[in-house]
Amino acid sequence: MNIVDRHKxxxxxxxxxxxxxxxELSQEFNVSLVTIRKDLKLLEERKLLFRSHGKAIPANPYIAENSVNIKEKIHPQEKNKIAIAAAATLEPHDCIIIASGTSVIEFARHIKxxxxxxxxTASLNTAIILAEHNEIDVMQLGGNVRSSSSSVVGPIAEKMLTEFTFTKLxxxxxxxxxxxxxxxxxxxEASxxxxxxxxAHKIIVxxxxxxxxxxxFGRICGIDEVxxxxxxxxxxxxxxxxxIELGVELTIV
Structure with missing residues (x-):
């Protein structure tokens, strides 16, 4: 088997x-581990896969940080549908936390x-959006402002959270x-x-x-907490x- 056929x-x-x-590829193609590693390196250089710990996956899983202004232009239609579905979960007398990010900002726009x-909320943009509604009691977390996300983080914000309990996050x-x-x-932000x-009693992602x-970079929690x-x-x-096997309620819009 030649290199072109192996790559295909x-x-x-x-x-x-x-x-x-x-x-497994070495055994399947009856070639050395060195040969397979070279194959994967060549394919990675062509941006066709990402090598990681003795294996390869379709794409680089690691995310670079972007500003909220850039993120809001990514998948806007999907975020809009998600936001509408999230707003439908709200109930009278809910006390909720809204974290930060473009998905939750879009969610805020659909809250009636x-x-x-x-x-x-930790999100400055979310607080501004919801402040237009006199009927909604809006509380802004205090702390250090992250310019990239227009949200607050830090020990002041974390301490404030210990004083309250919420129905949903x-x-x-x-x-x-x-x-x-x-x-x-x-x-x-992960902290x-x-x-x-x-x-919060219920965690909605x-x-x-x-x-x-x-x-x-920062781990928030395991899937079992969602x-x-x-x-x-x-x-x-x-x-x-x-x-679904892990017991997570899944809404697909």
Missing amino acids: LILKKLEEEGFVKVN PIEGLTVL FLGVDGIDLEFGLTTTSSM LNKQMIKA LADSSKFSKKG DHIITDAGIDEKTKERL
Whole structure:
């Protein structure tokens, strides 16, 4: 088997299974581990896969930090549908936390005044949007302002959360990995999100399907701590099935 044929079969296997392992490819093609590693290196240089710990996956799972102004232009239609579905979960007298990110900002735009609704948020943009409704009691977390996300983080914000309890947390994330869990690109934001989870009875994650199989720098929590994920129809079937197996309520819009 020549190198061109091997590369075609590697990419075909990658598409079908979602990953390939160096040792398994070596046995299957009856070539050395060195040869397979060279094959994968060449394919990675062509941006056709990403090598990681003795295997390869379709794309680089690690996320670079972008400003909220850039993020809001990514998958806007999907975020709009997710936001509408999230707003439909609100009930009279809910006391909710809205974290930060473009998905939750879009969610805020779809929130209508509901009897007794109280909102605490880390997002400055969310607070401004909801402040237009006199019927909604809006609380802004204090702390250090992250310019990239237009939100607050830090010990002041985390301490404030210990004084309250909430019915729901609406959380935006940068990555969802079924093994590693929920992540964000900021360690300080991840720390604040952990405190939000402790303060809320139900954890609802708003994430478009591009966030799956991605990882940010800071780990927020495992999938087992999530109650409900609202995403779009781009989610792949294997991920969908696995989330249902793990007991996560899944809404696909």
